[in-house]
Every structure is written in structure tokens, then in C-alpha cells.
Amino acid sequence: MCGIAGSESRREAERMAESMSHRGTTCNISKQGDFWLVHRLHSMVGDLEQPLGRETVLSANCEIYNWRELSEDRSIQAQNDADLLHRLLQSEGVDCLGDLDGIYAFAYLEDGQITLARDLLGVNPIWYTEDPFRFASERQALEPFGVPRQLHPRRILRFDTDDETLEFEQRDFFETRESGLSEQEAVQDVEELFLESLEKRVPDQEVAVLFSGGVDSAVVAAGLKQLGKDFTCYVCGTSPGNTSRPRDVEKARETAEAMDLDLEVVEPSLREIQSRLPELADAVSSTSPVKLPVALTLDFALDGEEKCVFSGLGSEQLYAGYARQQGYLNRECLSDLRGMFHRDLYRDNVVAFRNGKELRLPFLDHDLVEHALGISPELKRSDGTGKYVLRRVAENLGVPEEIAWRDKLAAQYGSNMTKAVRKLAGDRTMEDFTHGLRDRPNHRLAALTSGGKDSCAALYRASKRNNEISCLVTLESSNPDSYMFDTETSAVQGHAERLEVPLVVQGTKGEKESELEDLSTAMYRARQEYGVDGIVCGAIRSTYQRDRVEKVAERHGLKVFAPLWAWDEEDYMRWLVRKGFDIRIVDTAARGLDEAWEGEILDEQLTENLLDSADKYGFNPAGEGGEYETELVSFPSDWSLQSQSHNESQ
Numbered sequence: 001m002c003g004i005a006g007s008e009s010r011r012e013a014e015r016m017a018e019s020m021s022h023r024g025t026t027c028n029i030s031k032q033g034d035f036w037l038v039h040r041l042h043s044m045v046g047d048l049e050q051p052l053g054r055e056t057v058l059s060a061n062c063e064i065y066n067w068r069e070l071s072e073d074r075s076i077q078a079q080n081d082a083d084l085l086h087r088l089l090q091s092e093g094v095d096c097l098g099d100l101d102g103i104y105a106f107a108y109l110e111d112g113q114i115t116l117a118r119d120l121l122g123v124n125p126i127w128y129t130e131d132p133f134r135f136a137s138e139r140q141a142l143e144p145f146g147v148p149r150q151l152h153p154r155r156i157l158r159f160d161t162d163d164e165t166l167e168f169e170q171r172d173f174f175e176t177r178e179s180g181l182s183e184q185e186a187v188q189d190v191e192e193l194f195l196e197s198l199e200k201r202v203p204d205q206e207v208a209v210l211f212s213g214g215v216d217s218a219v220v221a222a223g224l225k226q227l228g229k230d231f232t233c234y235v236c237g238t239s240p241g242n243t244s245r246p247r248d249v250e251k252a253r254e255t256a257e258a259m260d261l262d263l264e265v266v267e268p269s270l271r272e273i274q275s276r277l278p279e280l281a282d283a284v285s286s287t288s289p290v291k292l293p294v295a296l297t298l299d300f301a302l303d304g305e306e307k308c309v310f311s312g313l314g315s316e317q318l319y320a321g322y323a324r325q326q327g328y329l330n331r332e333c334l335s336d337l338r339g340m341f342h343r344d345l346y347r348d349n350v351v352a353f354r355n356g357k358e359l360r361l362p363f364l365d366h367d368l369v370e371h372a373l374g375i376s377p378e379l380k381r382s383d384g385t386g387k388y389v390l391r392r393v394a395e396n397l398g399v400p401e402e403i404a405w406r407d408k409l410a411a412q413y414g415s416n417m418t419k420a421v422r423k424l425a426g427d428r429t430m431e432d433f434t435h436g437l438r439d440r441p442n443h444r445l446a447a448l449t450s451g452g453k454d455s456c457a458a459l460y461r462a463s464k465r466n467n468e469i470s471c472l473v474t475l476e477s478s479n480p481d482s483y484m485f486d487t488e489t490s491a492v493q494g495h496a497e498r499l500e501v502p503l504v505v506q507g508t509k510g511e512k513e514s515e516l517e518d519l520s521t522a523m524y525r526a527r528q529e530y531g532v533d534g535i536v537c538g539a540i541r542s543t544y545q546r547d548r549v550e551k552v553a554e555r556h557g558l559k560v561f562a563p564l565w566a567w568d569e570e571d572y573m574r575w576l577v578r579k580g581f582d583i584r585i586v587d588t589a590a591r592g593l594d595e596a597w598e599g600e601i602l603d604e605q606l607t608e609n610l611l612d613s614a615d616k617y618g619f620n621p622a623g624e625g626g627e628y629e630t631e632l633v634s635f636p637s638d639w640s641l642q643s644q645s646h647n648e649s650q
Contacts, residue, residue: 002050002061003040003353004126005136006107006114007145010036012134016141023137023353032057032109034161038136048080055110058086061124061137062104063358065200070099089115094156094169101200101366105151107135114159120173121364122153122341125349130166133159138350139285143440149533152557153341170555174337176330179374186379187392189371194393197365198223201310207360208306209233210298211263213251214408215387215394216312216321220362221261222397224310231310236266236301238273240420248414251406258400266303273420276300281437283354284347287466288442289434293412293421295351302355309352313344314363318372319387320380324566329377331543337369338550342559431464441468445561446504446526447536448473448549451491453576453583454538454564454622456632460579460639461563462536469641470530471502473522477510491631498634499641502530520552527556534559540567540624569621570611577607580636590627592617601633 003023005016010029013036017027024040030051031037039050039059051059064070064081070088071078078084081102088096089108094117105124108115116135118126128135129146142148151157156169181189198220209224211217211233224231233256237246249265256263268276273296281287284295302309316322317336325332352359362368375389382388385405394404412418418430425433445467449455451474463469474492496503504525508518526532535553539546539562550560564572576583583602588595592613600606614621623630 003038003137004059004061004105004107005038005134005141006035006059007134008034008036008132012036012145013038015144016134016136019141020136020138022356033112035109035114037107037109040137048083050082052082052086053090056086056090057109058082058089058106060085060104060106061126062102062106063124064100064102064104066099066101097171105137112161114161116151116157116159118151118153120153120171120366121337121345121369123345123349123361123364125341125346126151128157133164133166138283139346140282143285147444147531149557150342150346150559152554152559154554155557168557173554174334174369174373176328176334177374178376179371181375181379183379183389183392186375186389187396190368190375190389191393191396193365193368193371194219194362195223195226197362197368198310199227200365201360201362202227202229203308205308206306207231208302208304208309208357210301210309210311211235211252211256211261212248212408212411212414213253213255213403214312214406215391215399215404216315216363216408218255218259218399218403219315219390219394219397220310220312221259222394222399223362225259225261226397231262232304232306233261233263234266234301234303234309235263236268236297236303236417237415238268238270238417238420240270240273240416240423243416243419246414246416247409248411251408251414255400255403258403259398264304266300268300270420270423272300273417274424277421277424278437280351280354281434284350285438285440286347286442287435287438289418289421289430290412291347292434292437293415293417294410295347296421297411297415297417298348298351299355302352302357307357308360309357310360310362311348312363313348313359313361314340315387315390318363318369319375319390320377321386323386325381325386326541326566327543329380330373330375331547333380334373335543335547335550338554339560431466435466438466441466443467443534443559443561444470444530444532445534445536446471446473446523446530446532448522449492449495449538450474451495451631452538453581453630453632454540454624455536456495456538456635457572457576457581458536458538458561458563460581460635462561463641464639465563467534467561469499469501469536470532471504471526472496472499473504473506473526473535475506475508475515475518475522477508477515495632495635501641504529516548516552519549520555523552523556523558527558532558534561536561536563538562538564540564540569540572540622541620542624569614569624573602573607573611573621574604577602577604580638582633584631584633585628586631587629588627589629590617590619590623592619593628597628 003020017038060082067081067084103119103123105118105126127148139148235252237249320329379389447459506522619627
């Protein structure tokens with residue numbers, strides 16, 4: 001595993017190489033045409049010097065598990081996985097990527113064209129700037145020179161060095177399906193596929209396991225034991241002030257004793273956390289009060305000498321471990337898999353390399369992912385318990401029953417790291433404290449808005465999370481029965497003026513499928529005109545709305561943020577009024593909501609009346625199913641996009 005970078009300027013290439021020194025002990029800088037390439041080597045499969053080649057050149061950060069099989073199949077005498085990838089690109093182009101079993105991010109130069117690509121899930125990162133074109137494995141390496149954009153895993157980038165133009169090719173992602181497997185068949189398949197995934201990822205050298213005592217890490221440990229691999233488990237927890245002992249440490253000790261595992265406990269002090277936090281925020285390029293405690297937990301847990309560390313990341317996404325995953329679970333799992341590259345994977349990749357480690361993620365094996373998306377929802381969640389089929393597998397692998405079926409806190413809570421950061425914040429809110437660690441926004445976003453309460457609340461929360469709202473986007477429909485968009489945009493125009501941000505208005509006939517092409521055009525305009533890297537949408541539980549936005553956003557390499565997703569509707573409605581949103585009901589279409597509601601502005605009492613009616617007549621309290629339509633009269637009075645006060649409770 002490595003770090004790669006490239007620029008037309010040697011000075012920039014050298015600075016990027018220095019900023020990524022943690023990604024490899026050796027560094028090569030070479031000129032290819034008018035471009036300088038940087039390769040930091042952190043080798044796991046042979047020390048073959050990169051960049052590779054002369055007429056065609058490859059600089060790759062890859063771990064391809066089936067490279068020997070592919071070499072034999074193609075009759076190629078490859079020295080390692082990067083060499084095999086180079087030869088395949090020479091002979092087959094990017095069509096070969098579908099045959100690769102593993103993770104990768106690479107730059108390939110041929111005939112004056114630079115191709116950037118990464119694995120479909122986005123385990124290995126790559127970022128770029130557009131004017132001028134540069135690329136690097138990490139965002140922070142590019143920040144001194146321009147506005148970095150993360151290459152979307154489902155896009156292949158091509159840069160023509162002669163006319164300096166960029167083109168993109170779209171790649172297909174996984175899809176949900178119905179396999180019809182019985183419980184016994186599903187459990188047997190998952191066990192076999194997981195052990196195969198583990199085995200192909202086990203290197204010759206010593207390995208470690210990130211261990212919390214929950215079912216995910218216990219399954220990893222049990223699988224490694226069954227494969228006969230020696231390893232050490234590591235758990236991190238802290239006890240700042242008068243807080244209770246970290247739950248993960250206690251559970252990890254219990255589990256390690258029950259399973260006869262070697263366990264190392266890392267317990268950083270508050271002073272150690274304080275000294276590491278600013279540097280870590282800059283490294284992962286985020287001030288999120290959720291991401292940073294997770295990053296800290298991982299950073300301290302990577303304490304051993306082992307270069308290769310196994311993680312249970314991915315099981316929540318495959319087997320419905322999150323409480324927010326409701327309804328058709330495979331669709332929810334697929335949505336979470338789509339967003340892992342920017343929510344989880346980049347953070348963990350950077351933290352691992354800062355510690356000289358490579359993470360192995362057996363749950364994100366493509367065969368396992370495809371299988372999981374076909375398991376029936378009843379085998380993912382049973383009687384309110386998520387990851388049902390995985391817990392059955394855990395028992396088969398020898399994990400004690402009480403451990404296999406035990407609930408687990410998220411890492412930031414189980415380690416007490418969120419409590420530690422909150423204590424460091426002192427009198428400030430946690431959000432004010434973490435957002436003050438960097439002077440750059442986390443993302444540049446376009447807010448998809450209709451002028452109603454949900455899209456405006458999503459815009460508000462996205463801004464409060466240290467994101468720059470670069471523009472608003474609205475679609476003006478000529479069809480009053482449009483599934484997604486409104487016919488009237490005057491409210492949105494007023495919001496844009498009030499917030500002093502540009503507004504992108506895109507017309508649409510409002511027909512069910514063709515309106516998606518109009519949405520695509522609007523997203524393209526927002527990206528090109530305002531340089532956004534993501535879209536904010538106001539979906540709460542509408543998978544129809546969220547999934548369509550996600551698929552269109554992927555065409556343009558945009559991330560999707562839905563900050564209201566899975567919020568309890570009653571709590572959400574009360575929060576709106578409490579925060580000071582002035583919301584007018586403009587139309588009703590549900591039993592229990594007569595015309596007398598139209599024109600009313602919700603206050604505390606009217607909101608309670610609305611919630612009582614929703615409970616009595618069985619309609620959605622937030623009106624997301626079209627039961628009523630709203631118009632936001634005004635945002636909270638203490639907020640504007642220009643102030644960016646960043647003090648909203650997450």
C-alpha cells in the first residue's frame with residue numbers, strides 16, 4: 001500500500017511527497033512527459049519500485065488478492081500485483097478492472113493521457129484539482145494548491161495533458177436482489193464467504209485486530225483463529241474526569257478471556273488526546289464532532305508493531321446493524337455502502353497510514369457484498385436485533401452466545417472518546433470546539449430545496465456542520481403532480497436572497513423519469529458553476545427520494561448528505577419549532593387535515609395538534625408522503641450562511 005501524487009510542477013510534487021511521508025518509507029519522484037509523479041512505497045507484496053514502465057507508466061496504491069491467478073490465466077510473468085495491473089492496463093485498458101479482486105487507486109499514463117481510478121467501494125482514496133490538474137492520495141496534500149475534489153469511486157477520470165481537458169466514465173455499482181435463501185443456506189454461505197475473504201487478506205507477517213468485544217471484531221478474531229493465524233487484539237478507551245470506565249475496554253476484556261485471545265489495552269490520557277486532536281483533524285480534513293472521536297479511537301488503538309491490522313468495518317452496512325436502517329433493509333444497506341467512501345473509509349485509511357499500518361477489511365469483499373444484498377430482510381433483523389445472520393455465523397465460529405448476541409455502542413461512545421472531546425470543549429459546545437480546529441469547511445455543498453421545511457432544515461443542519469453552502473438548487477416543475485418537485489419557486493428565490501447565496505433554477509416538465517434528467521442537469525450546473533462536491537437533500541424516510549438523488553449525484557461525482565435521515569418525525573417537528581423555523585402550511589391532502597390548516601404558521605400548540613391528528617388518522621407527522629405541504633417563512637433569526645456560527649447540536 002502506498003501514496004501517489006502528480007503535478008506539472010516539480011516543486012508541488014515534492015511538497016506533496018513531503019506531506020505524505022507517512023504513506024511510505026521510500027519515495028520516488030520522476031518526470032513523465034510534462035508531469036511529475038510521486039510514489040511513496042509501503043509495500044505488502046514485493047518491493048517493486050514505482051512508478052512502473054517507460055512508454056506507459058503506472059503509479060498504484062493497490063492490494064489485489066487474485067493477482068497470481070490473473071497472471072496465470074493471462075500467461076503474464078508479473079512480479080507483484082502492481083506489475084500485473086500495469087500489464088493488464090496496457091493490454092486491456094480499464095476493462096480489466098472488473099476482474100480485479102482487491103482494492104486500488106492508481107494513475108496510469110499512456111499517449112499523453114492520465115487515467116485515475118479506484119476500487120468501487122472507495123477503500124483506497126485519490127483526490128484531484130481541476131485547474132490546473134493535480135492528484136494525490138490525500139486531500140491535505142492538495143489543499144495548499146487548490147480546492148481538492150475526491151474522485152468518486154464509481155467514476156474513471158481521464159486527463160488529456162495536451163489540451164488539458166477532463167473526461168469521466170461512469171461505472172456500475174452493486175444492486176439489491178432477491179436470492180430466496182433459507183436461514184440455514186444464508187448462514188452457511190456467509191460463513192464460507194467470510195472465511196474466504198479473511199484467508200485471501202492474511203499476509204505472511206504478523207497481524208493485529210481492532211477489538212471492541214462486539215460481534216464484528218469477535219467474528220474476525222474467531223475466523224483468524226480457525227485459519228490458524230496468530231494475532232494480537234487492541235482496544236482503546238479513556239476515562240476523562242469522573243466518567244465511567246469505557247464500556248469497550250470492559251467488554252473486550254470479557255470477550256478476550258472467553259475466547260482465549262491476546263489483548264492489549266490502550267488508555268490515553270486527556271492530555272494525550274488534546275495534543276493529538278488538532279493534527280488529526282487536519283489529517284482527516286474534517287471537523288465533524290462524530291468523525292473525530294472515531295478517528296481518535298482508531299489512532300490510539302493502532303498501537304502495536306504489526307503492519308497489517310484487521311477491522312470489522314462494513315458489517316453494519318452489509319447486515320443492517322444501524323438503527324436508522326428501516327423499511328426495505330437491502331436498499332438501506334446499499335445506500336450506506338454508496339456513502340462509505342466519504343463517511344468512513346477515507347478517515348480510516350488516513351489514520352492507519354499515519355500510524356504506518358494497512359487496514360484489512362474482510363467484510364467489504366465484493367463476493368460478500370453481493371451476497372449480502374440478496375439476503376432477505378428477515379435474516380438481517382429479527383425481533384429488533386440487527387445483524388441476525390452474522391450473529392448466527394459468530395456462534396458457528398465459536399463466539400460465545402452472550403457475546404454473539406450482545407448489543408454494542410458505536411466506537412466513539414464505547415471508548416468514551418466523545419466524552420473526552422466534550423470535556424476538552426469546556427464551556428463551548430462540542431461543535432464550536434471541533435469546528436475551530438480547522439479554518440476550512442468540510443465540504444462545499446449545493447442544497448437541493450423546494451422552499452419547504454424539510455429541504456430548508458437539511459440546509460440549516462448541513463451548514464451548522466461546518467460545510468459551505470455554495471448555492472441553492474431548485475427545479476421548477478410545470479406538472480403540479482410531480483413526484484419530487486414544485487411548480488412555485490418564489491419562496492426559494494426569497495431564501496437565496498435572504499441567505500445571500502446563488503440560486504440554480506432548472507425547469508422540468510415533472511414527468512416521473514424525465515425529471516431525473518432535469519435534476520441531473522441542475523446538479524451538473526451546480527458542480528460546474530460553483531465547484532460543489534456534494535448535494536444536500538431533505539429526505540427523512542423517503543427512500544424513493546433519497547435513492548433517486550444518490551443515483552443522479554453519482555453521475556457527477558457528487559456526495560449526498562441527508563442530515564435529517566431517520567429522524568423520529570415527532571421529535572423533528574418539535575425541534576423545528578423550538579429552533580425558530582417559521583413554517584406555514586400551504587396545502588393539505590390527508591384525512592384529519594381540513595382547509596382550516598392552510599395558511600397556519602406552526603407554533604408549539606399547533607404542532608402538538610398536528611401530531612395528535614397524525615396519530616389519530618395515521619398519516620406521516622412530517623408530511624413526507626404529501627399529506628400536507630409547507631413553505632418556510634423564515635429561518636431561525638440567529639443564523640445566516642455568512643455567520644457560519646457552527647453551534648448546532650448534532
